[in-house]
Amino acid sequence: xxxxxxxxxxxxxxxxxxxxxxxxxxxxxxxxxxxxxxxxxxxxxxxxxxxxxxxxxxxxxxxxxxxxxxxxxxxxxxxxxxxxxxxxxxxxxxxxxxxxxxxxxxxxxxxxxxxxxxxxxxxxxxxxxxxxxxxxxxxxxxxxxxxxxxxxxxxxxxxxxxxxxxxxxxxxxxxxxxxxxxxxxxxxxxxxxxxxxxxxxxxxxxxxxxxxxxxxxxxxxxxxxxxxxxxxxxxxxxxxx
Amino acid sequence: xxxxxxxxxxxxxxxxxxxxxxxxxxxxxxxxxxxxxxxxxxxxxxxxxxxxxxxxxxxxxxxxxxxxxxxxxxxxxxxxxxxxxxxxxxxxxxxxxxxxxxxxxxxxxxxxxxxxxxxxxxxxxxxxxxxxxxxxxxxxxxxxxxxxxxxxxxxxxxxxxxxxxxxxxxxxxxxxxxxxxxxxxxxxxxxxxxxxxxxxxxxxxxxxxxxxxxxxxxxxxxxxxxxxxxxxxxxxxxxxxxxxxxxxxxxxxxxxxxxxxxxxxxxxxxxxxxxxxxxxxxxxxxxxxxxxxxxxxxxxxxxxxxxxxxxxx
Amino acid sequence: xxxxxxxxxxxxxxxxxxxxxxxxxxxxxxxxxxxxxxxxxxxxxxxxxxxxxxxxxxxxxxxxxxxxxxxxxxxxxxxxxxxxxxxxxxxxxxxxxxxxxxxxxxxxxxxxxxxxxxxxxxxxxxxxxxxxxxxxxxxxxxxxxxxxxxxxxxxxxxxxxxxxxxxxxxxxxxxxxxxxxxxxxxxxxxxxxxxxxxxxxxxxxxxxxxxxxxxxxxxxxxxxxxxxxxxxxxxxxxxxxxx
Numbered sequence: 001x002x003x004x005x006x007x008x009x010x011x012x013x014x015x016x017x018x019x020x021x022x023x024x025x026x027x028x029x030x031x032x033x034x035x036x037x038x039x040x041x042x043x044x045x046x047x048x049x050x051x052x053x054x055x056x057x058x059x060x061x062x063x064x065x066x067x068x069x070x071x072x073x074x075x076x077x078x079x080x081x082x083x084x085x086x087x088x089x090x091x092x093x094x095x096x097x098x099x100x101x102x103x104x105x106x107x108x109x110x111x112x113x114x115x116x117x118x119x120x121x122x123x124x125x126x127x128x129x130x131x132x133x134x135x136x137x138x139x140x141x142x143x144x145x146x147x148x149x150x151x152x153x154x155x156x157x158x159x160x161x162x163x164x165x166x167x168x169x170x171x172x173x174x175x176x177x178x179x180x181x182x183x184x185x186x187x188x189x190x191x192x193x194x195x196x197x198x199x200x201x202x203x204x205x206x207x208x209x210x211x212x213x214x215x216x217x218x219x220x221x222x223x224x225x226x227x228x229x230x231x232x233x234x235x236x237x238x239x240x241x
Numbered sequence: 242x243x244x245x246x247x248x249x250x251x252x253x254x255x256x257x258x259x260x261x262x263x264x265x266x267x268x269x270x271x272x273x274x275x276x277x278x279x280x281x282x283x284x285x286x287x288x289x290x291x292x293x294x295x296x297x298x299x300x301x302x303x304x305x306x307x308x309x310x311x312x313x314x315x316x317x318x319x320x321x322x323x324x325x326x327x328x329x330x331x332x333x334x335x336x337x338x339x340x341x342x343x344x345x346x347x348x349x350x351x352x353x354x355x356x357x358x359x360x361x362x363x364x365x366x367x368x369x370x371x372x373x374x375x376x377x378x379x380x381x382x383x384x385x386x387x388x389x390x391x392x393x394x395x396x397x398x399x400x401x402x403x404x405x406x407x408x409x410x411x412x413x414x415x416x417x418x419x420x421x422x423x424x425x426x427x428x429x430x431x432x433x434x435x436x437x438x439x440x441x442x443x444x445x446x447x448x449x450x451x452x453x454x455x456x457x458x459x460x461x462x463x464x465x466x467x468x469x470x471x472x473x474x475x476x477x478x479x480x481x482x483x484x485x486x487x488x489x490x491x492x493x494x495x496x497x498x499x500x501x502x503x504x505x506x507x508x509x510x511x512x513x514x515x516x517x518x519x520x521x522x523x524x525x526x527x528x529x530x531x532x533x534x535x536x537x538x539x540x541x542x543x544x545x546x547x548x549x550x551x552x553x554x
Numbered sequence: 555x556x557x558x559x560x561x562x563x564x565x566x567x568x569x570x571x572x573x574x575x576x577x578x579x580x581x582x583x584x585x586x587x588x589x590x591x592x593x594x595x596x597x598x599x600x601x602x603x604x605x606x607x608x609x610x611x612x613x614x615x616x617x618x619x620x621x622x623x624x625x626x627x628x629x630x631x632x633x634x635x636x637x638x639x640x641x642x643x644x645x646x647x648x649x650x651x652x653x654x655x656x657x658x659x660x661x662x663x664x665x666x667x668x669x670x671x672x673x674x675x676x677x678x679x680x681x682x683x684x685x686x687x688x689x690x691x692x693x694x695x696x697x698x699x700x701x702x703x704x705x706x707x708x709x710x711x712x713x714x715x716x717x718x719x720x721x722x723x724x725x726x727x728x729x730x731x732x733x734x735x736x737x738x739x740x741x742x743x744x745x746x747x748x749x750x751x752x753x754x755x756x757x758x759x760x761x762x763x764x765x766x767x768x769x770x771x772x773x774x775x776x777x778x779x780x781x782x783x784x785x786x787x788x789x790x791x792x793x794x795x796x797x
Contacts, residue, residue, distance in 0.1 A: 003656045073727060074775035076734035079768035082751045086582060086761035086768075162646035166738055169648070171755055180652055180741075184325040192656045198649035206644050297757055322744040322753065323662055337661055451758060520562035532567035536574035537587055537760055539594050543567055550565035 006189035007196060015179070015193070017186060024178075030197055033175040036092070037164045037205075040099025041157055047100070048107035052152075055108075056115025056145070057137050069109030077102055077163040081170045090171040095164065102163055103156035110152025114145030143218045150213035154206055161202045176201070281314025282509035288316035289502055292323045292338035297533045297540065298388065298470060298526065302342040304544035306496060309517045312554045313509055326351050333497065334376060340498040345369045345383060346490045348497075358429065358490055362387070365491040373497050381514050383493035384521040386470060390430055390489040392419075392482040393467035395457055399480040406483045410441040410464065419443035420456045421466030431466070434488035454479070469523065472531035494521070513553075520551055577762070584762045591763075595750055600770055602745040606736045607778070610668055611729050614675030619721075621676070622683035623709075632684065639677035647674070647738045655742050667739040674735055675728035682727070686720025687713055719790045726782040733775040747771040 010017075015026030055061040080098045088094040118141045126140045142149075168177025179186050179194035186194070289310075293303030300321060307319045320338055323329045326347050332338045345362075348369035349355050359365040362383075370380045392407050403409065410417060425431040426445050435441050443464060448456050454473045456462045464482075473479060496514050503511055525547070532543045548554045568574070576584035588596070625631040642650070650670045660666040690713050698708045714721075740748025747767050754763035 007656070070779065071776070073730045074734075074772065074779045076737045076747075076768075076771045076775060078734075078737040078748055078751055079771035082754070082764040082768040085755070085759060086764040090759065158644060158646075162648070165646055165648045169738070169741065169752060169755065171759065177648060180648055183328055187327055188331065188656065191652050195649035195652040199645040199653070202644050202646050202649075203641065295756065300753075320662075320744065322749070328662065332662055335661055337663065522561055525562045525564050528564050528567060534757060535578050536567065537577040537584075537757065537763070538567065538574075539591055541594060542590075546565050546567060547562075550563040 003188055003192055007192035010186075010190045010193035011196065015190070017190065023185065026176075026193075026197060029174075029176050029178060029194075030201060033161070033164050033177075033198075033201065036095060036167075036175060037099070037157070037160045040096050040160045040164070041103055041153075043096070044100045044103035044107060044156060044160075045153065048104040049111055049149075052108040052111025052149075053115055053137065053142070053145075056112040056117075057133070057141060059116055062112070062116065065109055065112035068105045072102065072105030072109075075102060077159065078166055078169065081163070081167055085170050092172070092174075094170075095167045095172050098167070099160045099163055102159050106155040106159070107149075107152045110155070111145070111149050114148030114152075115141045117148070118144045143216075146213060146217045150209060150216075154209045154213075157205050157209055158202060161198075161205055165198050282507060283310065283313045283315030286315060286506045286510070288318065289340065289506065290318045290320055290338045292320045292329050292332055292341040294326065294329055294341070294343075295322050295324050298530055299342065300540035301526070301529050301533055301544055302494060302521075304541040305517050305521075305548065306340075306342060306514055308541070308544055308548055309513050309553050310510065312548070313513050315506065315510065315513075333378065333499075339502045340496050342494050342496050344388060344492040344494055345380075346389070346492040348372055348380075350490075360487060362491040362493060366493070366495070369495075377500055378497050379500050379503055381496045381498060381511060382518050383495040384518045384526075385493070386521050386523040386526045387491060387493045388468055388470040388526075389484075389492045390425075391467055391469045391484065392464050393453075393457065393471075393474070393479050394464050394482065396478055396480045398463055399482070404480070404482055406485055407435065407441065407488070408439045409482065410443060411439070413443070413463075415442055415444055417443045417464060418446050418462045419464045419466070420446045420448040420453065420462030422450055423447040425466050430489050438486045438488050470526050470530055472527055472534045475524075475527045475531045494518070516553065517548075520547075520553075577760075580758070580761055582761050583765060587762050588766055595763075596766060596770065599745070599747050599750050599767065600774065602749075603733070603736055603747045603771070603774060606664070606667060606671065606739065606746050607729065607732045610671035610732045610736070611675060611725065613668070614672045614728060614732075615679055615725060617672070618676050618679035618724075619683055622680050622687065625680075625684055626687045626713075635680060636677070639673075639680060642673040643677040647735045648741070650674075651739060651742045662742050664743050664745070667736070667743040671732050671735055671739065674731055678728045678731065679721075679724040682720045682724025683717065686717030686724075689720070690716045719786065722782065722786040722789060726779060726786065729782060730775050730779050733771065733778060737771050747774070 011026060015023060015029065017023060052065060055065050077098065080101055081094070084094040084098050088097065115137070122140060122144070123136055126136050131139065164175050165177035165180070168175055168181040176194050176198050180191050180198075183191050291303060291307055293299040303319050303321055307317050310317045320332075323332055323338075323341075326343065329338070329341050329343075330352055333341065343352075345365045346359075346369075349359060349365055349372070353368065353372040355368060359368055366380070366383055373380050392410075394404060398404070402412070419432075421431065426447070427433070432445055435443075446456075446462055448462065448465070453465045453467055454471075457465050457479065467474070467479070467481070469481065474481065495518065498511075498514075529543050529547060532538045533540050545554065574586075577587055621631070621635050625635060645653075647670065650673070651666070654660050654666045654670055655662060657666075660669065694712060694716065695708060698712045703711065736746050737748035737751060740746050740752050747770055750763050750767040751771075754760040754767065757763075
């Protein structure tokens with residue numbers, strides 16, 4: 001267990017190694033990781049949310065929306081990064097592209113399933129009350145779909161944080177993965193320390209998104225959806241073929 | 242209908258698994274069988290696990306030692322690409338592997354943590370030997386080749402300015418640009434040592450290691466920090482300035498082997514490894530590195546060709 | 555011995571003229587390299603990848619099914635299992651592999667890789683199996699009891715078959731997840747399709763190897779996914795409508 005206490009020391013020193021003056025601090029690398037990850041998630045959301053929500057709203061394209069999700073599950077992130085490097089070379093561009101490729105599908109699939117699955121009676125009732133299509137989406141479908149939509153976003157965020165660190169293996173420098181890929185400078189204790197930070201970062205990210213999700217979910221929905229609460233953790237369960 | 246489908250799926254899964262399991266165990270012993278018929282000193286000896294570090298030159302070294310031993314009938318598994326020195330050393334001391342090829346200077350500075358640089362190849366070797374002995378290992382004979390940092394220039398540039406040793410760079414003062422990885426600027430085996438020992442004072446430009454030779458070609462830098470065994474040095478386009486005062490230290494390679502293994506494997510084991518090491522001149526390792534790094538041939542194929550040419554298979 | 559005093563014989567490694575021109579130029583795809591390295595590099599890596607995956611899924615399946623059956627009988631077990639396995643599932647693979655390397659007795663080995671891979675399958679298969687079991691209609695189970703079936707027989711003959719679609723769906727997601735993460739395992743255990751990918755990166759970003767090994771990993775995942783869909787359909791012909 002000695003190496004784990006050394007790893008904690010490493011975190012306590014903010015990632016500095018005696019005798020190696022030019023290393024970036026742990027805080028800096030963590031912030032960089034967060035930045036890269038959130039650029040990826042942000043772009044993915046901008047692309048995927050409207051598509052998924054709209055498809056769900058008009059109840060069309062289930063084949064595309066769901067199969068996109070199924071194929072995505074099959075994409076190994078290291079392989080996506082590796083192929084990207086071959087075409088685009090090393091650098092942020094390739095990393096972000098891989099992040100988007102990996103983050104878009106679960107968001108689309110879950111947003112689609114969420115909106116598409118909203119009780120038709122509720123939607124009809126809203127329409128009867130004179131809601132426009134846009135109002136129905138905004139005031140009825142979206143709030144009711146929050147848990148599932150967020151399940152997708154959380155899955156995507158998890159993949160993006162994880163992939164951002166894996167990008168270091170493909171030569172991208174500027175994330176916590178750097179430490180893991182540079183054992184020569186950081187020693188095993190640094191690598192373990194960085195691994196702890198990455199794990200913590202992923203858990204905190206998921207926790208924050210869970211809090212946002214809770215804040216956005218209307219009270220009634222929390223109870224009603226309890227039967228399907230398993231959807232809210234981990235990967236989407238959509239298993240339709 | 243469904244029954245047929247079920248059968249087909251089950252059969253396909255089974256086939257994939259069977260193909261995977263059935264042949265995975267005998268993958269790395271292809272070269273071993275050949276010479277075992279008549280005399281094979283290693284045939285009745287206990288199996289050994291060897292490791293190597295995480296860059297191409299180590300893959301070549303690992304394959305060379307492995308195949309030479311296999312040719313003598315030894316049962317040796319190669320655990321390749323384990324990691325940096327510290328990691329591989331941990332695997333050694335925890336008993337996961339029993340031997341691996343290491344650089345003498347790295348043993349002294351990285352593993353033993355000696356801060357005072359040794360001033361000769363033999364002193365480096367002796368300090369390294371003392372350290373590994375303390376942990377129950379032996380350092381076998383070193384290779385003739387050494388893989389240290391070195392100052393490389395274009396051959397045309399060196400000829401034009403009559404450059405032979407690093408101190409010849411003094412004539413340029415601050416007007417010559419030296420490229421190297423960022424940490425080169427702060428290390429004794431780098432800019433600090435060069436200034437102190439040779440009195441040269443070049444302008445430093447940090448560059449990525451992968452772009453070193455490109456930077457020389459495009460005259461972005463006139464001198465660059467290279468490695469003595471770089472495959473590009475076989476192209477005849479570049480020259481290395483000699484380092485007579487040994488700022489860059491000594492990095493010959495020798496296999497580190499567990500003492501008990503040397504005993505239990507018998508004398509031929511040690512002799513075989515030493516024979517391989519003795520063959521590894523700077524020219525030989527550069528050409529093998531070139532085949533692996535530039536031509537992308539597999540390290541084991543390159544090692545096999547080399548051993549075959551030297552009657553060690 | 556005298557031979558060696560004259561220095562080694564350095565064979566021509568074949569690098570004359572245009573033999574390795576494509577490799578030297580690092581073009582996107584060098585067919586020559588693929589054919590030369592298929593038997594020695596790519597095929598063994600693919601095989602190792604399948605072995606890594608099968609071991610992880612089989613062990614993960616055994617553990618998570620046992621846990622799910624326990625939780626099915628004793629409801630309170632679900633919560634702690636979900637919390638622990640969710641945390642395991644959330645930890646990024648790169649971090650988990652390295653953390654396990656630091657655990658005494660594991661180190662850089664296939665065991666370490668398998669421990670991490672198995673831990674990623676638990677949440678998925680546990681949750682799916684448990685959900686599947688719980689969705690078995692109470693009337694059906696009552697009918698079985700009414701027919702005089704004991705609890706073990708009810709489990710084997712009624713609950714498990716009816717939960718089969720959900721169980722296999724879990725196996726499917728777990729399998730594909732493991733195939734993906736096993737590429738990263740190469741960092742600590744030099745085998746599987748991640749090994750040539752990492753090697754290509756360290757060998758001056760050799761494109762052909764990146765594309766071929768990466769493509770093989772993706773193809774393997776898609777193939778496994780497809781095969782498991784077929785298995786799912788074949789084993790549960792009655793469940794085509796279920797979502």
